[in-house]
Amino acid sequence: MRTRPLRVALLGCGVVGSEVARIMTTHADDLAARIGAPVELAGVAVRRPGKVREGIDPALVTTDATALVKRGDIDVVVEVIGGIEPARTLITTAFEHGASVVSANKALLAQDGAALHAAAGEHGRDLYYEAAVAGAIPLIRPLRESLAGDTVNRVLGIVNGTTNFILDKMDSTGAGYQEALDEATALGYAEADPTADVEGFDAAAKAAILAGIAFHSRVRLDDVHREGMTEVTAADFRSAREMGCTIKLLAICERADDGASVTARVHPAMIPLTHPLASVRGAYNAVFVEAEAAGRLMFYGPGAGGSPTASAVLGDLVAVCRNLLGGATGPGESAYAALTVSPMGEVVTRYHISLDVADKPGVLAQVATVFAEHGVSIDTVRQQGKDGEASLVVVTHRASDASLTGTVEALRKLDTVRGVASIMRVEGE
């Protein structure tokens, strides 16, 4: 084993960063044995230098992250700051100064992954980011490497723990959205401003990263259709139960049937209770992958939190250090397939639609005619009447999102349709 240690600069020392530093110290011997050389923490860039950080030598702490990555003797930069800037500039500067980078930054990777990969390649360095998607769950590496000889057709995942906690709570207790969100906030599963989670921004960034890797194509955050889960109601869960389903916020990346294009989207959807994703509880994450030869795989585990995310960061750190010692680099961006990302209108799936209608003869015939005119075939209809009001629950066969949108617009214009109570996609069948 060589004795000059590999030097690691840690950018950010919050929940994840402090755990990375702690494990680097407590498990230094294991890491050295697995890498083939010792690793040492050469500097820690923070915003608040005065804060006491147990186990971290105060002499290593700096507020000047730029100077740290420019030092020239840094082998690996671990970026756990998050957000676009200054993370992007710091990572690029790290490559320019000869360091490889391990990042947990989903937003940045989803927005600028191609440019960052290019910068890494230009300087012959690695960019690893297992921690950016689904915390500790090995997902990037299996997709980039284990399935490198296969053809992935679909990635279907619960990639946001906060929203899964809320939806699971609604499902198991009958609570409404706000009540479940309040509990998630009280327990620390949701942030004070939960927008990034509940509106699907976090999941959309992960969907972009997963789709890019799975389909060997560039998929950016803007390519991902995004709907949040704030409008899911207790009534939706009752409807789901009647169909033998539950509701999850899903990130769905699919290859079109003709193989020539792909789609990526995040939205709440009904999935059958028999689907492995249906039993993913609490803040856990799980990602289902369908590949041509491998068949159906699922990866399950904690999707967030300091320790799990640090585990993923450290796995990448070991890999990047091994590559440095071996004079090699790991797999870079693979975007050779250059498949087009189709708009949401071309997504084909099934739908569950609840309509409030007038309780009089002929309504069902009118409604069915509208579906038929838009080429949307009906699987089942359930009609419930009460006091002159009635509801119609329609479940369709597979149809394009554009056809369904057209159908709903036309339904809204019918005098006998008083309102469209909910529209939800049905996935995983």
Next chain:
Amino acid sequence: MRTRPLRVALLGCGVVGSEVARIMTTHADDLAARIGAPVELAGVAVRRPGKVREGIDPALVTTDATALVKRGDIDVVVEVIGGIEPARTLITTAFEHGASVVSANKALLAQDGAALHAAAGEHGRDLYYEAAVAGAIPLIRPLRESLAGDTVNRVLGIVNGTTNFILDKMDSTGAGYQEALDEATALGYAEADPTADVEGFDAAAKAAILAGIAFHSRVRLDDVHREGMTEVTAADFRSAREMGCTIKLLAICERADDGASVTARVHPAMIPLTHPLASVRGAYNAVFVEAEAAGRLMFYGPGAGGSPTASAVLGDLVAVCRNLLGGATGPGESAYAALTVSPMGEVVTRYHISLDVADKPGVLAQVATVFAEHGVSIDTVRQQGKDGEASLVVVTHRASDASLTGTVEALRKLDTVRGVASIMRVEGE
């Protein structure tokens, strides 16, 4: 991209080999793009040269596997013959002639993994074997690489599809072992001679491989305690249900509480219906990994079959080819921790014991005394009496296997104990 193709020799062209060859042909462009160079099939060693193999140029087929691996122009040897010899000699010869090796051979890796890794290292070549454990499920790579910065404490897995099919059938239909085995055979899930599966040999080989990687120590097949599942009865499933459990054949690799030793074992066990492994149906495999920082992860998918196994082989082939082009090698054996493998007697777990006893006063007191004398603490006892016969079902707290064995021996000597109907471990709690 370089134009001289990387040359692959395929040893074995059965269910897996023919699928590897097929995908190499149909997806040649994808593989070339992902590797950075084309790969070509340079030779296929088979036992029966006369058999028509669709899509494989007959000129490539040979019965002389040794000559093929000695040719000197082979970059990667893919070994899907199985068994110890001639596979071992062929793989060693391949390394001597400069080739890297991708193998799906669990028996060989479990028995001679250390020697094969040493041979690979000596010649600066790679030995990859994702397909040896749990078919298409990425498991070796996540353990070797993704969790390389973490400390794995337990691996708990369903790693044999045949036995899971049989046990699932018994659970869902109330069938006995023989009836369920017959159905598995008729459907092609069990071989004509099912010994390797139902007696746990196949799972034990996988347990040895997983334990070695997870604990960075050498664990050989002989180190794995093995019990088959041929004696699991419909009555055991009824008992399991009463405890809110089902029965699975599990491969369990554990680090002892003091961290200084490990154990590896394969046996049928009760697990709670709420455990993610309980809902693994049919011939599917799933492996649960508990790591210090990552927490609880699960990997799920098809554990066998031509296509899934070929997917794993091809993922390794891409990785090995990338390494060859980059002049690097992937991770080799990691056995630095050199932890001792403790004998079965030191395994600590819970037990479910059914006793046939005389239906008279004082029996429970006698039985309880025997447990106490051996230091095995009782969690619950259920007593059922009928026509002078009675049964006692005892569930213990955690105790060592040696203590439990001593308890059972003493129980058998009691006049009032007519027989020990079943002993089953309770895991995953």
